Amino acid sequence: MTVLTRRLLPLAAALLMLAQAAQAAPQHAMTLYGEPPRYSANFKHFGYVNPDAPKGGTLRLSGNGNFDSFNPFINKGVAEENIGLIYETLTYQSPDEPFTIYGLLAERMERASDHSWVRFHLNPKARFHDGQPVTAEDVKFSFETLTTKGHPHYRSYYADVETVEVEAPLVVRFNFKHGGNRELPLILGQLTVLPKHWWAERDFESGNLEPPLGSGPYRIARLNAKQSVRYEKVADWWGADLPVNRGMYNFDTIRVDYYLDGGVALEAFKAGQFDYRLEMSAKNWATAYDTPALKAGKLVKVELKNHNPSGMQGFVFNIRRAQFQDPRVREAIGLLFDFEWANRSLFYGAYTRSQSYFDNSELASSGLPDKDELKILEPLREQLPPRVFTEEYRSPKTDGSGIIREQQRRAFQLFQQAGWRVENDRMLDAEGKPVEIEFLLVQTEFERVLLPFKRNLQDLGITLNIRRVDTSQYVNRIRSRDYDMLVGGFGQSSTPGNEQIGYWHSSSADSPGSRNFIGLKDPAIDSLVEQLINADSRKKLVTHTRALDRALLWGHYVVPNWHIDTWRVAYWDHLQRPERTPLYDVGLHTWWMKPEAKEPANTAAEAAPSAAPEQ
The missing domain is CATH 3.90.76.10 (Dipeptide-binding Protein; Domain 1)
Structure with missing residues (x-):
């Protein structure tokens, strides 16, 4: 070792320590791959807010079903949908x-x-x-x-x-x-x-309607158990002047009324009982809002661009059930859903059939795997469906006429390959048992979608029983995995990561309440999930996500539904919103009430006796 080398070693070590210190220096923001954040350290507010938005007034919202808990953190009860406002x-x-x-x-x-x-x-x-x-x-x-x-x-x-x-x-x-x-x-x-001192005297695992202590912009002021809740702005809220909060949380009060029936909720909205509605039904969007209020400009309908990956909504198979463990059976059942007819006849042509778990983004797989994807998939070739490597996945497509004989023939062939057969107009499984499927449902609106699917299955001797239950029963049966099929959604962000464990990984399959609705326990998918989480660049993240997408699609774990790349929003014109909407959210909490607008009248639910003391 030369004298020069010996002198340079301490200098190199010092520079390395300085570099590490610089990387670990406290920052105002953090990004996934170390890229510069959009907003600098001295930013005053986000670009999608009105920092001078008027304060005051009441925002009236609706809730679905009912609630019996203010604890959203446990696997018990049905939590109030907006409880995050207090935290x-x-x-x-x-x-x-x-x-x-x-x-x-x-x-x-x-x-x-x-x-x-x-x-x-x-x-x-x-x-x-x-x-x-x-x-x-x-x-x-x-x-x-x-x-x-x-x-x-x-x-x-x-x-x-x-x-x-x-x-x-x-x-x-x-x-x-x-x-x-x-x-x-x-x-x-x-x-x-959470406040340690407050929970020290309470049982965290017991869900109830005692208003919790938080540190957020609102606190619970009043409730009518299972029917309504009122949040009030914290007058001396510590975070009001933070850059991330400027222009946000502009209403003094947020009131939520719950409706057991979606149709009743829609009529209540059109009657002015609440202010804002995110419409999920294409039929409603096309036909239900043609009212005098809309024509007069008092009711506003707008479609806001949604830049999020659409994720996957589908009819989910619970492969914990023996009858769904053969992928040929799952593929066959999927062939019997006629999306094109439903889109034309029920949805007014509003939707696109989902072809990926990450549609509407660069994360979605397409064509055949490229060389970078093959590097990930090849070591798992023996464990993956062969078509991952040889075919582009495309959801079955019909002519929209409602006649699907070709799909039924192909489905019947797959059933036969799986050992199923028809006797006396009844489909029997590989063990000779008549095939009956219970479809667990909480959304009334989905019945009209499932009835044609039921008829197509019945043509091949399969009985589909649609079992609609209330919200509490639905939640409990989901947690206990007590279903054959259901309508499930796997939401995705632009940067998929640890949440994929809860969706697909073996470690979550037997965890009560996880979102592994399918019951997946597949070593190949486990490996793909783990590799995705450890991707060290955006490019690698995209590649790993596409590889995982292919494995999920060719496993036929869901019957893909549909998606749309906008939010369908309706609201009364006493609300006002900023000129720009954030890329990945509606931004409701950036809205405000027009100063000249009158305060809306209380509903009957709001006037009911309180079940909790004023805070």
Whole structure:
């Protein structure tokens, strides 16, 4: 070793330490792959808000079904849909960027260069609604409580966290079991922080209607159990002037009335009983809003561009059931759904048939696997369906006439290959049992979609029983996996990651309440999910997602439904919204009431006696 070399080694080590320190310097924002965030450290507000929006008034919303709990974190009860308004998370995920987080409860954050830990520095101004400061102990308590007593989702979502350290009263660090999971620091920023002192005297696992303590913009002011709830803006809310909150949460009051029937809710909206509706029915959108109020401009209909991947909605097979374990059976049943007829006759041509679990994005697979995808798929060739490598997946297509003889012939051939047969006009499975399928349903509107599907199945001797239940029964049966088929959705973001474990990984298949509705336990898919999560660049993330997409599609685990690339929004004209909508959200909480608008009258539900004290 030369003298020059010996002199350079300490200098190189020092430079390396400086580089690592620079990478771990506290930041106002964090992105998935270290790219610059859209908004700089001194930004005043997001570009999709009106920072001078008028404050005040009441936003009236509707809820679906009913609720019996204010605890959305446990696998018990039906939580009120808007309870997140009372809470804050460590960071705020910008709906204007694929995956960027900005400081909220944590004003600064830093992560290791090898992604083996993340540290959050809490804002000293952060307070719960009772005036107590939000501390690192609260963060640690929240994480440990959610992962030990909360919904099983949290255990899988945060499974790679080894330890949580309180380094100072306002500094907390999460240490990971291994490096490489670039998403984990960001998703820990999504952690809802609960007040340790408040929960010390309560049973976290018992869902009830006691209004919880939070640190968010609203608190629960009044409720009528299972029917309505009123949130009121916290007058001295600590976070009102943060850049991430400026122009947000402009209403003094948010009131939610619950409706057991979707048709009744629609009529209530048109009668002016609530202010805003996100329409999910193509038929309603095409025919139900032609009212004098719409013609007079008092009721507004608008379609807002949705830049999110559409995800996959479909008729989901529960492959825990023996009759659905053969992929030929699942493919055959899928052939009997006539989307083209439904789109023309029921949906007014509004939808596109889904061809991917990541439609409406660059993440969707198409054509045959390219060389980069093949590098991922080839080691798993023996475990994957052969057509992953030889065919482009396309959902079955009919001529829309309602006559699907060709599809029925192909389905019958697949049933025969699986050992099924028809005797006395009844389809018998491989064990000689008549085939009956129970389709669990909570959405009334889907019955008209399922009835033609039922007839097509009946033509081949298969009985489809549509079992519609109320919200509570539905939730309980989903959690206990007590269904044959159901309408399921697998929402996706522009940056898929740890949530894929809860959708497809073996570790979530037997976890009550996980979103592994299918019951997937497939080593090849496990490997594809794990590789996706550990992708170290956007390019690799896209490639791994496309590879996973192919495996899921050719497994025929769902009968793909349809998607649309807009949000269909209707609202009364006393509401006003910013000129620009964020790319990945409707942005409802950036809206405001026009100053000249009259305060809407209370409904009967709002006037009912309160089941909880005023706070």
